[in-house]
Amino acid sequence: MNVAYFPGCSLHSMSKEYDMSTRLVCKHLNINLQEIEDWNCCGATAAHSVDHSLAVGLSARNLSIAEDMKMDKVMAVCAGCFSRLKTASHEIRNNPHMKAEVEQMLQSPAPVKPEVEHLLQLLVEETGLEAIAQQVVKPLRGLRVAAYYGCLITRPQKVVQFDDPEQPVSLDNLLKALGAETVTWGHKAECCGGGYAASDTDIVLDLGGQVLKSAKKAGADAIVVACPMCQGNLDMRQKAMGLDFRMPIIYFTQLMGLAFGYKPGQLGINKLFNSPTALLKSKGLVKE
Amino acid sequence: MNATTSPVNQYFKALQLDEQSNSLSQEILQNCGVEIERCLECGKCSGGCSNTHIFDYTPRKIVQLIKVGNEDRLLQMDALWCCVACQLCVDRCPSGIDIPRIIDYLRERAIDRGIVPTRPNVKLFHELMLDQVQKIGRVSELYLILNYNLKSKQYLNNAELGPQMFFKGKLNPIPARVKRMDKVKRLFRPKPGQKGVAE
Amino acid sequence: MGVHKEQTTLVIGGGAAGIEAARMLGQAGYPVVLVEKSNRLGGVLNQLASSFPRWEDPVKFVEPRIKDLEQSASVKVLLESTVIGCQKTENGYQVQIKNINGAVEELQVGAVIIATGFEMMDLSGYGEYGHGAFPNVYDSLEFEAVLKEWSAGKKPEKPPVVAFFKCVGSRDRSKGYPYCSKICCMYSAKQAGLVKDLLPEAKSYVFYMDYRASGKEYEEFVRSVIEDKHVRYVRGRPAKVLPEDDRLLIRCEDTLMGVPIEVRADYIVLAAAIRPSRGTTEMAEMFGLETDAYGFIEPEPFQAVKVQERVFLAGSCGFAVETLGALQQGAAAAAQAMAVLNQAD
Structure with missing residues (x-):
């Protein structure tokens, strides 16, 4: 399967481990990722916060390049990037006024063809859980995790049309296919504070703290995420939140890689703030 | 702040319902495709809102202010600068009212009008991020944070995280650049009152 | 001109509305076949712990009516049965009723009352x-x-x-x-x-x-x-x-x-x-009845319960209704059935 890959800015710096593990896991599953050539930042929170047209335009350029590359699928792993690309695609397809504006900005036809998907959706809906389970050589037995979806992978539903926005199950099912156990908890789709980490940290400490406490209460050993913003907010600020959990916040692609038999180093496990090594060791999932 | 201008007093001032009152909901319909009149006034948007406990106006009140056409309060409200755009309200609204889109629209308008935001750092962060995108097409998290700390005069903000991030190889000292910057720059348009964005 | 009580009325659904319609027709001496898919009469009322607005026990309300039906010589109750087909005839409908054992009974009826109710x-x-x-x-x-x-x-x-x-x-x-x-x-x-x-x-x-x-x-x-x-x-x-x-x-x-x-x-x-029950959807389709956008059976304009010639509705198959309203519609449907069976030549 050929897929246009939009890594986004975070995956080139703060969240390298997400990029590493994504590429490894996709390659393992014969998903041929072709990075969108000369992609630009999706503008994330900033652009849509202050200029709607710019927000759509930035993502439209990336979609347009993917279309030029003859790709009919664009995949992102950052929930923020995914949401911006998906929203732009939705606007271009459903809002003739915006489509015209985009064509003016790009000075080329608006990209209507590429379908935007988050990696999680691609894996669950196209690769399939059975095919993924077949690749598991080291089942994550005994690992009790909270699957955390956050906001933008499933919302807004009318744009995203994937999973259930209130009681999502796709990540739980994927983790179960890897042999892990997932806890029942209430905050799987609540917000972590998103893009306010720097500009209004209190918001992240408040909302992220609620997510962490809920996962802890539900008996999770770690939280599994599918977004670098969620990862950063939950992983790096536990101390500032006044929590002494040291709870590992792991990308789902990293756990997939482990279950597929890759080494922690190949998956950037060591780049996580709250190290999951002790936890993984106690379950016999890593040696060292 | 004296007694007559305190937000509390403004809050209790009589709302004026007059011939101007309908124009704002019409405008929202035209620009955002959102039909305000569908609101059932049930409050489902606000009960589960991530930040309802810090909002001066909850989503339901924002919709109500649009109905009564009170633009002044809408453009000055704190909710514009602390909404996390989590999309919970729009998914739960029984009438499908896209409140995050409305909030984006109102914020954009407040910026156009040069209204001083209640949380200037939030606006500053947005601007600095877009500055980078306009200059190099991408965001370097390291430079964005350093620049933001400098401009917001919070020199030690997040500093405790810096060394650890550096040693884990999470900070990229050489930011990547988009080659076809001409194509990216064309997406930006100059805006009155928005510093540093115009060419 | 005498009163004609030869033709049978088919009542589909044994909840409050259907029971009331069958009871009225039976009291007046008209032959009735009441078809109920479950194994007892009473419908939703059997599930309720109390009622509004007078806190009465719904059982006390269902029981005497079921007794009326049992004592009526002209009412035949078919439990665990469903209507599986119908053909329009000159004076009504030919219908097929299937019981739990799979046996199919043919019946010629002069009027049909649909009382198939709602679901949540x-x-x-x-x-x-x-x-x-x-x-x-x-x-x-x-x-x-x-x-x-x-x-x-x-x-x-x-x-x-x-x-x-x-x-x-x-x-x-x-x-x-x-x-x-x-x-x-x-x-x-x-x-x-x-x-x-x-x-x-x-x-x-x-x-x-x-x-x-x-x-x-x-x-x-x-x-x-x-x-x-x-x-x-x-x-x-x-x-x-x-x-x-x-x-x-x-x-x-x-x-x-x-x-x-x-x-x-x-x-x-x-x-x-x-919302309309599955039975409501099935009967509307089988009898070719008008429905609204949500599948509730739609009466003719300015008609309380008349859906089409010889077909009437009663209860929540038309729209959500409380027990009292279901009784009223059941009674109205019975009255209209009697009227159509006795039309002046």
Whole structure:
């Protein structure tokens, strides 16, 4: 399967481990990722916060390049990037006024063809859980995790049309296919504070703290995420939140890689703030 | 702040319902495709809102202010600068009212009008991020944070995280650049009152 | 000109409306076949722990009517049976009725009364309320069974906090139906009041957008639930239910104060939207009846219960209706059937 890959800015710096593990896991599953050539930042929170047209335009350029590359699928792993690309695609397809504006900005036809998907959706809906389970050589037995979806992978539903926005199950099912156990908890789709980490940290400490406490209460050993913003907010600020959990916040692609038999180093496990090594060791999932 | 201008007093001032009152909901319909009149006034948007406990106006009140056409309060409200755009309200609204889109629209308008935001750092962060995108097409998290700390005069903000991030190889000292910057720059348009964005 | 009582009337559905129609026709000496798919008559009334607006036991209301039917020489009740086919004839319909053993009976009828009722909307689209995901989240009909248990003396050890959410799927054009389901305001008040009657130490909350109590003694009923039984009404549509320890945390906005309000409940009861039952959809299709956009059977213009020549509706297959309304429609349908069977030549 050929897929246009939009890594986004975070995956080139703060969240390298997400990029590493994504590429490894996709390659393992014969998903041929072709990075969108000369992609630009999706503008994330900033652009849509202050200029709607710019927000759509930035993502439209990336979609347009993917279309030029003859790709009919664009995949992102950052929930923020995914949401911006998906929203732009939705606007271009459903809002003739915006489509015209985009064509003016790009000075080329608006990209209507590429379908935007988050990696999680691609894996669950196209690769399939059975095919993924077949690749598991080291089942994550005994690992009790909270699957955390956050906001933008499933919302807004009318744009995203994937999973259930209130009681999502796709990540739980994927983790179960890897042999892990997932806890029942209430905050799987609540917000972590998103893009306010720097500009209004209190918001992240408040909302992220609620997510962490809920996962802890539900008996999770770690939280599994599918977004670098969620990862950063939950992983790096536990101390500032006044929590002494040291709870590992792991990308789902990293756990997939482990279950597929890759080494922690190949998956950037060591780049996580709250190290999951002790936890993984106690379950016999890593040696060292 | 004296007694007559305190937000509390403004809050209790009589709302004026007059011939101007309908124009704002019409405008929202035209620009955002959102039909305000569908609101059932049930409050489902606000009960589960991530930040309802810090909002001066909850989503339901924002919709109500649009109905009564009170633009002044809408453009000055704190909710514009602390909404996390989590999309919970729009998914739960029984009438499908896209409140995050409305909030984006109102914020954009407040910026156009040069209204001083209640949380200037939030606006500053947005601007600095877009500055980078306009200059190099991408965001370097390291430079964005350093620049933001400098401009917001919070020199030690997040500093405790810096060394650890550096040693884990999470900070990229050489930011990547988009080659076809001409194509990216064309997406930006100059805006009155928005510093540093115009060419 | 004499009275003609040769032709049979087919009544489909043995709930309140169907029973009432069959009973009236039987009393007047008309032959009736009443077809009911379950193994007993009474329909939803059998599930209810009490009734509004007079707290009467629904059993006391069903039982004498069933006795009437049993004693009537002209009424034949077919339980565990369904109508599986119909053909229009000169004077009515030829119908096929199948019983639980698979045996098919042919019948010529002069009039048909559809009384196939409603069902509650499936709530799997309301993940925010956790029906099916968390224990102790019920729809209103499921909760009637809990109330019956409590009435029978099987009460919870600790007095619980019970929260009722109205308009779940009703007045919701995103995930449900735009219409008001009409009866939920009243039965939710009834259930909330009954909780306090059975367990005086319990707390009972009703979350509401507004309460619609337009019926004889309805407003007084809701007021007495609030004032005499001390049920607390909270204005606001709940947004989210989160599991917290062994309880359910409800997040809502108190829309009168404009501030968030949280309630930790042991039971949550969702007043799910009323929609046409499967039987209603099947019969509408089989008899070729007009339906509205939601599948409720549509009477002819300016007709109370007449759907088409020789076909009448009664009860919630036309739209959500309370017991009294179902009885009224059952009686009206019986009267119209008698009229059509006795048309002047």
